[in-house]
Amino acid sequence: LAKTTQPISMDSYEGQEVNITCSHNNIATNDYITWYQQFPSQGPRFIIQGYKTKVTNEVASLFIPADRKSSTLSLPRVSLSDTAVYYCLVGGMDTGRRALTFGSGTRLQVQP
Amino acid sequence: KAGVTQTPRYLIKTRGQQVTLSCSPISGHRSVSWYQQTPGQGLQFLFEYFSETQRNKGNFPGRFSGRQFSNSRSEMNVSTLELGDSALYLCASSLNTGLSYEQYFGPGTRLTVT
Numbered sequence: 001l002a003k004t005t006q007p008i009s010m011d012s013y014e015g016q017e018v019n020i021t022c023s024h025n026n027i028a029t030n031d032y033i034t035w036y037q038q039f040p041s042q043g044p045r046f047i048i049q050g051y052k053t054k055v056t057n058e059v060a061s062l063f064i065p066a067d068r069k070s071s072t073l074s075l076p077r078v079s080l081s082d083t084a085v086y087y088c089l090v091g092g093m094d095t096g097r098r099a100l101t102f103g104s105g106t107r108l109q110v111q112p
Numbered sequence: 113k114a115g116v117t118q119t120p121r122y123l124i125k126t127r128g129q130q131v132t133l134s135c136s137p138i139s140g141h142r143s144v145s146w147y148q149q150t151p152g153q154g155l156q157f158l159f160e161y162f163s164e165t166q167r168n169k170g171n172f173p174g175r176f177s178g179r180q181f182s183n184s185r186s187e188m189n190v191s192t193l194e195l196g197d198s199a200l201y202l203c204a205s206s207l208n209t210g211l212s213y214e215q216y217f218g219p220g221t222r223l224t225v226t
Contacts, residue, residue, distance in 0.1 A: 034213040043116075043202045043217025044155070087155075091213060100145070100204075100215065102155035 004088045009107040018075045020106050022088030025069050033064060033071045036087045038105070044087065048073070075108075083110045114138065116218035118203050124224045130191040133221045137184050137205030143167075144186040145215065146178060147202040155202070161186055190223075198225045 005023040012018045024033070032051050036044040048055055050062040050071070061074040075082055085105040117136045125131050137144050145168075146158040157170040161180035178188040184205075190197055200222050204215040 032213060041200070041220070041222075043204065043220055044215075045217065046214045049213055089213065100147075100155075100157060100213065102147075104154060 004090055004103045006086075006088050006103060006106045008104065009109065011109050011111065012078055013111050014079055015077050018078050018082070018108060018110075020073045020075075020086055020088075020108070021070055022073070023070045024088070024090045027068050027090055031068075031090050033062065033068075034089045034091070034100075035060070035062065035073045036089065036100075036102075038085045038087065044102075047086075078108075078110050080110050080112060082108065084108060116203055116205050116216050118201075118218040118221050120221060121219065122222045122224075124226060125193050126226055127193055127195060129193050130189060131193060131223060132187055132189045133201055133203075133223075135186045135188075135203030135205075135218060137186070137203075138216055141205035141207055141216070142184055143206045144180055144184060145204045145206075146186070146188050147204065147217075148172075149200040149202060149220070150198070158188065158201075193225045195225050198223060 032049055034049040035047040037047050038044040048057055048060050048062045050064055052064050055062045063072045085107050087102050087105040089100055116138055119134045143162045145160040147155050148158055149155045158172055158176055159166055159178050160168040164180045175191045180186045200220045202217050202220045204217045206215045
């Protein structure tokens, strides 16, 4: 699986848009990019997944440039409840296996 | 639809003992994966089961084992517990269809080894 690099931590204020960028220079052709969110003492929660361009759901948007060597998770108008660790994962689908490789993640702190 | 459930939620064991953790996946999900989370190592993949067969295994010693039953429920066992096995053990289930890395995690079992 491709290695990912994310900022260790980020700070924001309520109501702001937060963008977390993940670098994955060695992404393979069949790799997808997936983001998870984790609150303390809870299991991670799937946020969004994409292959290229832009993906949007009710929670977030995922921007992937044409070279796919990075991706940006965008959280619109964050609230205190968005304080969590965010993980960027990159992996292929060819084997059908579901082993997720988590990096260190980005600890987002939202202030009032 | 009920989420992934794990039992027990908390467990305290002594070094050398063994422990069995249980996971019930979301109804209809056939893939169950187990992860260990510690402050030092982060989230690490243990193994994945699909249709009662271990399909994938992480880099953990043989003291860690698991199994899956015909109803997709899964158990993991850790024998000869060590202090370093203290961790949050997470179970995740998925539909295993299509091109998705979407897994649904349970709340975890907090294991403390003394």
